[in-house]
Amino acid sequence: MSPFFLLLLLISSLNLGHAQSQPKNQAFISMLITQNGLDFVKQLLVEKAISSLISLQLPNIEKSTKIPLMGNVYLVLSNITMYRMDVPFSNVKPKETGIFILASGVSCNLSMNWYYSYSTWLGPVRISDHEVQVEGMEVGLTLGLKNQEGSLDLKLKDCDSNVKDVFIKLDGGASWLYQGIVDAFEGIIESAVKNAITKKLGKGISKLDSYLKSLPKEVPVDDHSSLNVTFVNDVLLSDSSVGFQTNGLFIERNGSLPILNLFHKNTKLPILCTNLSKMLAITLDEAVFNSASALYYDAKFMHWIVDQIPDQSLLNTAGWRFIIPQLYKKYPNHKMNLNISFSSPPLVEISNHKAGANVFVDLTIDVLEEDKVIPVACISLVIQASGLVKINGNNLVGAVRLDDFGMSLKWSNVGNLRMYLIQPAMWAIIETVFLPYANEHLGKGLPLPIIHGFTLQDAEIILSMSSVAVCSDVAYTESNEHFVKLIE
Numbered sequence: 001m002s003p004f005f006l007l008l009l010l011i012s013s014l015n016l017g018h019a020q021s022q023p024k025n026q027a028f029i030s031m032l033i034t035q036n037g038l039d040f041v042k043q044l045l046v047e048k049a050i051s052s053l054i055s056l057q058l059p060n061i062e063k064s065t066k067i068p069l070m071g072n073v074y075l076v077l078s079n080i081t082m083y084r085m086d087v088p089f090s091n092v093k094p095k096e097t098g099i100f101i102l103a104s105g106v107s108c109n110l111s112m113n114w115y116y117s118y119s120t121w122l123g124p125v126r127i128s129d130h131e132v133q134v135e136g137m138e139v140g141l142t143l144g145l146k147n148q149e150g151s152l153d154l155k156l157k158d159c160d161s162n163v164k165d166v167f168i169k170l171d172g173g174a175s176w177l178y179q180g181i182v183d184a185f186e187g188i189i190e191s192a193v194k195n196a197i198t199k200k201l202g203k204g205i206s207k208l209d210s211y212l213k214s215l216p217k218e219v220p221v222d223d224h225s226s227l228n229v230t231f232v233n234d235v236l237l238s239d240s241s242v243g244f245q246t247n248g249l250f251i252e253r254n255g256s257l258p259i260l261n262l263f264h265k266n267t268k269l270p271i272l273c274t275n276l277s278k279m280l281a282i283t284l285d286e287a288v289f290n291s292a293s294a295l296y297y298d299a300k301f302m303h304w305i306v307d308q309i310p311d312q313s314l315l316n317t318a319g320w321r322f323i324i325p326q327l328y329k330k331y332p333n334h335k336m337n338l339n340i341s342f343s344s345p346p347l348v349e350i351s352n353h354k355a356g357a358n359v360f361v362d363l364t365i366d367v368l369e370e371d372k373v374i375p376v377a378c379i380s381l382v383i384q385a386s387g388l389v390k391i392n393g394n395n396l397v398g399a400v401r402l403d404d405f406g407m408s409l410k411w412s413n414v415g416n417l418r419m420y421l422i423q424p425a426m427w428a429i430i431e432t433v434f435l436p437y438a439n440e441h442l443g444k445g446l447p448l449p450i451i452h453g454f455t456l457q458d459a460e461i462i463l464s465m466s467s468v469a470v471c472s473d474v475a476y477t478e479s480n481e482h483f484v485k486l487i488e
């Protein structure tokens with residue numbers, strides 16, 4: 001059975017348990033890191049681990065040992081420095097209990113100073129600059145990853161290492177002596193290296209953990225709004241991927257207003273990408289877009305007065321002379337403006353074929369007379385737009401076009417209007433005023449919750465019933481210092 005199918009089953013079974021889940025556990029953006037994504041992150045971590053272990057200093061080792069022909073010898077190894085490390089094979093595997101990382105065939109070279117002294121000679125004698133090679137080491141880590149009050153909690157659950165061989169190369173001196181030293185120190189060096197690596201990795205993991213905990217719970221979208229990226233529900237570990245779910249709705253930048261409770265849906269399954277080689281899948285429910293729409297609507301951002309349009313003749317009653325003769329008769333050659341006001345938040349709908357929105361707008365025609373603004377008629381429009389969804393950097397951006405629109409007269413002070421005459425003018429206003437305005441905003445886009453320093457690459461967008469999935473590879477920009485410093 002395909003691992004993805006297993007994941008699907010796992011999530012479905014979790015869903016049954018959460019069928020009556022509280023709104024606070026609802027997830028509208030979910031993320032799936034595939035095996036390829038885990039491999040990518042693992043490789044990055046292994047490289048960082050190696051660079052942090054290079055020039056690692058191990059504590060001094062002191063020991064008295066009995067060596068044939070010499071009797072009791074007192075030995076000190078000091079300035080033990082790891083100067084090279086090689087990790088030819090490594091592997092990452094998510095398991096139910098955690099994420100398992102295994103590095104094998106690891107070898108490292110150490111340099112150190114040796115001192116020895118023994119009673120019968122005058123000593124101590126100093127020998128320095130020797131090399132030790134530790135070979136065939138295996139290091140296995142199990143990382144626990146869970147959701148702790150909306151943040152990710154990463155714990156080193158288990159760290160195990162074993163060493164196959166320690167080679168000690170000593171230059172000069174008497175080999176009969178050195179063999180004794182080698183025998184006495186092999187085990188000690190082995191465990192010193194193991195301890196040092198384990199300790200360093202433990203520190204690295206706990207730094208990574210603090211970094212994950214410090215990730216903001218909201219991603220600013222603009223001055224006004226943020227995306228709530230608080231983690232909800234358990235981290236989903238299958239044998240080929242790790243899944244996260246976040247609240248994902250738009251919130252006021254300062255979080256002072258509660259989100260409208262419009263969307264009581266069950267937790268959505270992450271969409272499965274058609275291309276399983278992609279590293280990452282991010283799924284956004286249409287509720288994310290609708291929460292943005294509700295938020296901007298409540299904040300009165302969806303009302304504006306238009307006094308500049310490409311066809312400026314439409315802003316003078318003379319331009320409407322043949323369309324609404326009564327208007328021209330009552331206010332000849334008057335300037336006009338258009339008051340565009342959404343009558344409800346735009347409703348975003350995503351289906352297998354398209355992303356679209358239904359927009360309900362009241363367009364009031366105002367006539368300007370000296371200092372007065374005289375509303376003369378109001379037309380209700382229902383605009384059906386559909387859009388293209390694209391990735392720009394780490395942002396999901398959109399562009400909409402007009403599919404269709406309907407109109408009706410809401411009220412008029414200039415008699416009944418002949419809607420069929422008005423329609424071409426409305427079409428022009430929608431095409432030249434409304435859509436460019438909408439596209440300017442949609443073009444800025446929605447930042448996807450991606451850790452700083454990583455960028456989406458070769459992203460593919462898949463629309464499905466009520467959600468959008470972004471299936472993508474990621475690249476890491478080395479210049480980002482946060483992540484580089486993580487485990488050093």
Ligand SMILES: *[C@@H]1O[C@H](CO)[C@@H](O)[C@H](O)[C@H]1NC(C)=O
Pocket residue numbers: 023024025026150228229230231232247251255258259
């Ligand atoms: C963000 O989402 C979390 C989890 O769903 C929720 O508890 C919290 O109230 C949300 N924050 C805001 C400001 O709505």
Ligand SMILES: *[C@@H]1O[C@H](CO)[C@@H](O)[C@H](O)[C@H]1NC(C)=O
Pocket residue numbers: 079081111113
């Ligand atoms: C300790 O080892 C490092 C690296 O091999 C070397 O650069 C340094 O000189 C050594 N220090 C002493 C006091 O031997």
Ligand SMILES: *[C@@H]1O[C@H](CO)[C@@H](O)[C@H](O)[C@H]1NC(C)=O
Pocket residue numbers: 084108109131132133167169
């Ligand atoms: C590491 O040690 C091995 C065995 O002593 C040696 O063959 C190898 O050249 C050393 N590597 C470096 C980079 O010093």
Ligand SMILES: *[C@@H]1O[C@H](CO)[C@@H](O)[C@H](O)[C@H]1NC(C)=O
Pocket residue numbers: 253254256
């Ligand atoms: C929102 O937060 C910003 C920055 O912390 C602050 O300057 C601003 O006054 C806050 N606004 C409200 C309404 O709390």
Ligand SMILES: *[C@@H]1O[C@H](CO)[C@@H](O)[C@H](O)[C@H]1NC(C)=O
Pocket residue numbers: 275276277278458473
């Ligand atoms: C699937 O994604 C991988 C990695 O981005 C890419 O190399 C490959 O060409 C894609 N395959 C198809 C059929 O698009």
Ligand SMILES: *[C@@H]1O[C@H](CO)[C@@H](O)[C@H](O)[C@H]1NC(C)=O
Pocket residue numbers: 305339340341362364
């Ligand atoms: C614009 O029209 C709306 C009703 O559609 C009205 O509530 C609002 O006051 C008008 N704004 C201006 C500036 O005339």
